[in-house]
Amino acid sequence: MADYIPGPEPIGENAEMESAQPPQSRRRGIVIVVVVILALVTGGIWWRSTYSESTDDAQVNGHLLQVSSRVAGQVAKVYVDENQVVKAGDVIAELDPSDYKVAVENAEAALASAQANAAAANVNVPITTVNTGSNLSAADANVTGAHAAVVQAQEQLEAAQANNTKAQADLARYKPLVEKDVISKQQFDAAVAAADAARHSEEAAREGVRVARERETQAKSQLKFAETAPEQVAAQSARARQAQAMVAQAQAQLDMARLNLSYTKIVAPAAGIITRKSVEINQNVAPGQNLMMLVSLEGLWVTANFKETQLRHMSAGQAVEIEVDSTGKTYHGKVTQIGGATGSVLSLFPPENATGNYVKVVQRVPVRIDFTNLAKEDPNHELRPGLSVEPSVKVK
Numbered sequence: 001m002a003d004y005i006p007g008p009e010p011i012g013e014n015a016e017m018e019s020a021q022p023p024q025s026r027r028r029g030i031v032i033v034v035v036v037i038l039a040l041v042t043g044g045i046w047w048r049s050t051y052s053e054s055t056d057d058a059q060v061n062g063h064l065l066q067v068s069s070r071v072a073g074q075v076a077k078v079y080v081d082e083n084q085v086v087k088a089g090d091v092i093a094e095l096d097p098s099d100y101k102v103a104v105e106n107a108e109a110a111l112a113s114a115q116a117n118a119a120a121a122n123v124n125v126p127i128t129t130v131n132t133g134s135n136l137s138a139a140d141a142n143v144t145g146a147h148a149a150v151v152q153a154q155e156q157l158e159a160a161q162a163n164n165t166k167a168q169a170d171l172a173r174y175k176p177l178v179e180k181d182v183i184s185k186q187q188f189d190a191a192v193a194a195a196d197a198a199r200h201s202e203e204a205a206r207e208g209v210r211v212a213r214e215r216e217t218q219a220k221s222q223l224k225f226a227e228t229a230p231e232q233v234a235a236q237s238a239r240a241r242q243a244q245a246m247v248a249q250a251q252a253q254l255d256m257a258r259l260n261l262s263y264t265k266i267v268a269p270a271a272g273i274i275t276r277k278s279v280e281i282n283q284n285v286a287p288g289q290n291l292m293m294l295v296s297l298e299g300l301w302v303t304a305n306f307k308e309t310q311l312r313h314m315s316a317g318q319a320v321e322i323e324v325d326s327t328g329k330t331y332h333g334k335v336t337q338i339g340g341a342t343g344s345v346l347s348l349f350p351p352e353n354a355t356g357n358y359v360k361v362v363q364r365v366p367v368r369i370d371f372t373n374l375a376k377e378d379p380n381h382e383l384r385p386g387l388s389v390e391p392s393v394k395v396k
Helices: 013-051 098-179 187-224 229-262
Strands: 053-054 059-061 064-068 073-078 091-095 266-267 272-275 288-295 301-307 319-324 329-338 363-370 389-394
Touching: 059 389, 098 187, 098 229, 288 301, 301 389, 319 363, 363 389
Parallel strands: none
Antiparallel strands: 053 389, 059 301, 064 288, 073 091, 091 266, 272 288, 301 363, 319 329, 319 389, 329 363
């Protein structure tokens, strides 16, 4: 069998038709691909514009904390540098604590003295109660006894007066008798002596009455003072309470002294990065003086300035996808607040449209967006306040 020898390739119209078919197929495929891509892009744009609102006028915001001293003093140590990461509670600087340690010791001594005074005052309360009770009983008995003494002295005075009257009368009768020698001189002298004795006895009895009445008056005064026993107890109780208040005051001063001593250690109020450090060793600082700035890396949020035409279907609670330029990652969040005014109204110089040259400009309203899972999505704290982001809010 003879070998097959292929003939010459076809030429003419058939050859041109066969060579034209492949390019047409390729062009047809390219057109289909382009149409599909355009459809997908158009559909994506339609979907995005219909079911979400986005803006590139947005940035990450955070808390910028000014670190300052709460007490005056001289800086003894500085433990941080610029752009150093710190944790909440880390000691970042320390003041000389010598003066504040002395203040604590002085406050402790004052507290001990106040406590001793309070203890003595508290002990005196029951002592005063017992003493005033016994004094009242004794004073009442003294009044009774003094009154009895007055009565007895009065009776003795009356008896002395009677004896004196009789003696004087006897002397008056004996005087003419002795002149006539009816009685002896000795009997008359005895009558004179008896009259003098009776007179002195009356004077003594009268003085006894006066002394007894003075003692009664004094006893009554003591009784009145003793009757103020409840007031005396109340006064001593008030002194005890005052001493206890002094203890509380001394304790408060000690607490303040210890608190001031603790303020000599300046700590980071939150986790973040130290910036704008302006404190140096041996520098004297005053309370409230700014020492450095702490950029907190916790509690970050996004402030997005949306056009007013984009807020029609936007509300709090809607989910947000946040694209960050610096990291190239997408984070998740939600709308929490929509600003109460446009950015132009809140600016330093709000626009005045009363000149007649008004041109309508689409306004922007700040919208706050909070991250919903930042701890897992940003474990290394790559986000920083001020970074540009592009949030996309799912409005439908």
